[in-house]
């Protein structure tokens with residue numbers, strides 16, 4: 001993001017070609033990492049042996065609402081073209097490097113203005129929550145996009161369990177920070193750990209999910225294992241990966257990208273083709289895997305569902 005070239009120039013095509021040429025190598029690396037390293041996995045009703053393989057089939061996934069019927073990006077694209085700066089800046093770095101992250105055991109600290117603050121084991125958090133497939137567009141601020149079949153559940157389900165108090169106006173999310181396992185985080189690209197935030201009504205919105213899988217299987221590390229946020233009407237950087245903390249706050253959280261470059265990355269980060277990034281246009285996007293650009297839709301096409309959240313707000317100012 002910060003150091004990416006403007007997306008309209010041809011270098012993005014070059015990157016694509018490089019990725020294409022190296023594809024076999026990626027798959028090999030990714031598969032080797034998954035099978036070779038006992039990263040564990042989520043206890044989603046599988047036995048311990050299956051869990052030690054890392055990426056598991058998730059049973060009983062029901063189709064969820066709000067899905068797009070556009071063609072999905074391939075599993076290969078979704079897992080080899082990533083932004084996860086803790087593992088490097090190149091789109092290929094996360095798929096190469098993220099296997100070093102240990103994702104089991106995994107606990108999430110819930111604190112701030114809630115009746116039930118605690119360090120929760122992820123297995124306990126997920127117990128009894130039905131999982132859905134949600135096919136969402138992900139529109140990155142760098143002006144590319146993908147269609148991803150997430151497996152997850154509404155964030156509101158968890159928030160309701162934690163019982164936020166009336167003082168809670170925002171939720172702040174934090175990604176794990178482990179320098180020994182995250183080579184990219186040893187460089188001061190951002191003020192680590194990666195932090196994101198949502199206003200409470202955005203967090204409670206039925207479109208907002210926590211994802212634990214995609215294409216019917218648990219997430220690979222490069223996509224934010226074991227659990228990450230997906231907010232489909234906002235630019236991709238809001239969809240924070242590998243969450244270890246959820247803090248309920250009275251004040252607007254200071255988010256990693258907003259701290260780094262406030263004039264480029266606002267807190268709201270709603271997909272908006274009429275508000276350009278200072279260094280490039282947001283009017284169109286390139287769907288990964290397609291050649292021609294396509295127009296970007298207001299709120300990434302989810303305006304019917306979410307526009308009312310921002311009634312009366314000047315979206316040029318609150319970008």
Ligand code: MTE
Pocket residue numbers: 001078081082083084085086138139140141175194222223224235236237238239240241242
């Ligand atoms: N979360 C963390 N912790 N670190 C990151 O660098 N990148 C964000 C978001 N979540 C990022 C992150 C950006 S810019 C995008 S576009 C999406 O993750 C990409 O998600 P994907 O790689 O699963 O497609």
